[in-house]
């Protein structure tokens with residue numbers, strides 16, 4: 001049974017048994033980028049999806065927006081308001097994209113049009129999704145900018161006139177102005193320096209509360225996760241291997257991979273930095289059994305043969321590891 005069923009709270013968005021395979025039936029090798037993913041996100045909740053490069057994080061984020069390449073096979077369900085987003089026609093999904101579900105990326109400069117002012121970006125977006133007149137559109141935009149700390153006198157400036165952190169604030173305001181149900185932040189702070197990263201994360205936390213928007217925070221950097229997450233989902237080789245509250249994942253990690261990830265984060269009391277030895281799996285031919293078994297310091301014979309069943313420690317904390325199976 002999953003957390004949401006146990007607590008009885010209805011999720012905002014619900015991913016069920018999601019499998020994603022790239023290069024399905026084309027000439028290239030199939031890549032099994034996500035396998036049997038189950039993930040519910042509640043209203044106003046910040047869930048971080050963490051794992052090494054290539055573990056399938058961005059693939060899952062893109063599937064929610066239906067932005068995967070055409071020859072990608074997706075199986076399972078991504079449910080929002082009783083609709084399976086994977087089955088919606090392109091026109092319907094275009095309507096949802098930007099309005100109910102929005103996304104912020106690592107590189108705001110690459111997403112903002114250098115020839116358009118901040119105002120023009122907002123007006124274009126609001127014209128596409130609403131029938132606000134110009135006055136209301138400007139008022140809404142200035143409110144959203146205000147919420148992210150950009151003063152109204154910068155409304156007619158161009159993207160290059162802002163610092164990296166301010167451009168990311170503008171992206172957040174653009175992502176929130178339509179009051180979306182869920183915001184997907186894909187490595188949203190990765191290119192920023194540590195102080196600005198922290199400011200942007202705090203900002204995301206604050207605006208989530210104000211707008212009651214959920215956030216799926218995708219990152220390989222565990223350092224930025226502790227600060228903002230309600231829950232953390234750990235992904236390895238396209239499979240969820242552990243999930244729990246931020247407190248549980250950081251202070252009581254169970255899966256050997258999660259433990260390795262946590263130990264590789266630099267903290268104030270770090271004396272010796274550790275890392276997870278070995279290389280991430282090839283998702284064209286994922287390892288049999290538990291995908292982490294070739295790198296696991298506690299590997300057992302059955303780990304090579306069979307993916308573990310879920311072990312639940314309480315309503316929120318679960319892992320998939322043979323070490324904990326009774």
Ligand SMILES: Nc1ncnc2c1ncn2[C@@H]1O[C@H](COP(=O)(O)OP(=O)(O)OP(=O)(O)O)[C@@H](O)[C@H]1O
Pocket residue numbers: 022023031033051052053054055056057058059060069220283
């Ligand atoms: N368009 C694509 N076609 C084929 N394979 C892809 C495509 N995009 C990603 N992959 C593969 O899918 C797997 C998961 O990639 P994904 O980008 O989702 O991982 P990630 O955890 O987000 O990593 P990163 O942090 O490096 O972006 C990887 O093996 C990657 O090479």
